[in-house]
Amino acid sequence: MFITHLSLTNFRNFGRLELDLPLGTTLLHGNNAQGKTNLLEAIYYLATSRSPYADYDSHLLNWDAAQAPEPVVVGRLIIQLTTQSGDHHVEMRLIQEKNRNGRNGQHSFRRQALVNRRKVRLIELLGNLRVVLFLPQDIQLITGPPSGRRRYMDITLCQIDPIYCRTLSNYNKALEQRNALLRQLADGQGSLEVLSIFTDKIVDLGSQLLARRAEFLENIAREAQRIHYEELTQGQETIRLSYRPRLRHMGSSRSEKMQELDELGKWVQVNYKDHKAIAARLMQALTEIQPIDINRGTTSVGPHRDDWLITINGRNLGSFGSRGQQRSAVLALKLAEINWMESVTGEKPILLLDEVVAEFDERRRTLLLNYVLKSTQALLTATDPGMFTADFMAQVTSMTVENGRVRPDH
Ligand SMILES: Nc1ncnc2c1ncn2[C@@H]1O[C@H](COP(=O)(O)OP(=O)(O)OP(=O)(O)O)[C@@H](O)[C@H]1O
Ligand SMILES: [Mg+2]
Known part of the structure; x- marks a missing residue:
């Protein structure tokens, strides 16, 4: 399976993002605090309905939008993806509403999941998009x-x-x-x-x-x-x-x-x-x-x-x-997860790697990047693209993340 398009509204530091994603490996690079992790988090969230970082789902809403005076603020995460069974549209809405009687900024918060534009229970969101996350x-x-x-x-x-x-x-x-x-x-x-x-x-x-x-x-x-x-x-x-x-x-x-x-x-x-x-x-x-x-x-x-x-x-x-x-053991476990998912579902999961490549020595890095290059789609982040070999860079699409915007490098 692979994602063809990601669209974010009021999610973390992304006010609005419309991003086409290619097949194969995409390297997202940029300085600290620009939105690289947030982007991977959005994809992981659509796959699992959980954030690896946020204690509360309401924290995922863009701060500025959440503080606006509007009675209802909506954050939207949408992924268009292609799988063996065709094209799909997976969406999560984060909805913050001002309580009618509440004063002084009392809000209620709820989530709404949609698959192929039809409202579904949150649990039915799972399994549409399958990812393996490396942190x-x-x-x-x-x-x-x-x-x-x-x-x-x-x-x-x-x-x-x-x-x-x-x-x-x-x-x-x-x-x-x-x-x-x-x-x-x-x-x-x-x-x-x-x-x-x-x-x-x-x-x-x-x-x-x-x-x-x-x-x-x-x-x-x-x-x-x-x-x-x-x-x-x-x-x-x-x-x-x-x-x-x-x-x-x-x-x-x-x-x-x-x-x-x-x-x-x-x-x-x-x-x-x-x-x-x-x-x-x-x-x-x-x-x-x-x-x-x-x-x-x-x-x-x-x-x-x-x-x-x-x-x-x-x-x-x-x-x-x-x-x-x-x-090494964790790496073996995560790589096993990729093979296991593929053998159970008949499809390769999407790989998400947040700043992990720098952690490994030569041999482990080579092994991990081989899995990445063999995957149908992988997204990895790095502050410094200089740590990758020219050979690796020649095989990936690289994009710059800057202040909640993403720009393909060529
Ligand atoms: N709910 C939110 N609304 C707006 N901005 C947010 C929200 N949550 C986090 N941020 C901000 O988003 C910015 C980008 O964070 P992110 O973790 O994606 O950075 P990064 O590019 O991965 O940086 P690093 O290289 O340091 O890991 C940070 O400045 C963070 O404070
Ligand atoms: Mg980060």
Whole structure:
């Protein structure tokens, strides 16, 4: 798939942008704070409905426009793209409205998604445009907290599997309701019968998530391990990516916990097609922990507590790897994501690379840029185009980004 046109209105520092995009690789270069990252963010946002940076979607609206006295301010992101199934039009509107009774600048904010000019639920936006994003902070997938690794799995899976995404959203709603009820029970209110209805829901939806994640991690692990071994370290080092599903209340000591999680992960990865067995385990875990969960007012087992990790020679790369080893592993993972998406959908995803090329040494840079040049469409940003070889520059379209405007160089 590839984008033919991007149109932005009141998005970040783009008051108005109309940009035709060519096939192949486009290099967006320019000084700091001109809009390079914002442009990639817009494309990523249309693919995933999430920003990798903004805490609130309302922050994406252009500041000046948001402060204008108009009762309604609309930001618009539109992509025209060509896929195997034809030409598509994907749009997101960011709508800020002055509350009727509100004084002193009280606003409400909402989003509206459109596919082929028809209003759709936000969740239906996903999967129309598929991207793989590379950021310097991707290394946090290895060194950061589990929530980032869960988000990575969820966003990646949602791009190709709408059923997973719907299940996830229903799971999160059921979890919120169950936790509210657990808090009531802690206060001596609420009913255990209703709790068991929510527990059934959590088991049904949660076991579907667990199975899908196990399958995803199994596939991506195999490909990441191959890329790392064959293409990145020339047979020097082997990484292993493994699932740590929270399917049991954990023992108290740290080493016991690691071992139990490791065993559970292996079990799920072997048994992911057996929904009944996974559901039975989750039910058992929730039942065992129920008295403690009522005390705490929260659900302490289930896929919302899942994690995964990468090991090298059996040791957690997040704790024991050198910075370079961590970078290589993340690169292998991201490159695996490209191949995985292509094998599942039959189409190459669009690659977005924000300032990452400068981070890598010669060998890793060459490998990454090979993937870029082989892709149907890739957009990369750099402050200094001088770091690319003349050979690479000869194969790309370069554009200058300056103060919210984009200008092709020739
Ligand atoms: N909601 C917004 N409205 C208007 N401008 C914004 C908004 N959010 C961010 N900006 C501004 O957009 C400008 C461009 O940001 P961006 O991150 O795209 O820069 P960049 O070209 O990637 O720079 P760098 O090379 O430093 O990464 C920044 O000055 C930023 O403050
Ligand atoms: Mg930037």
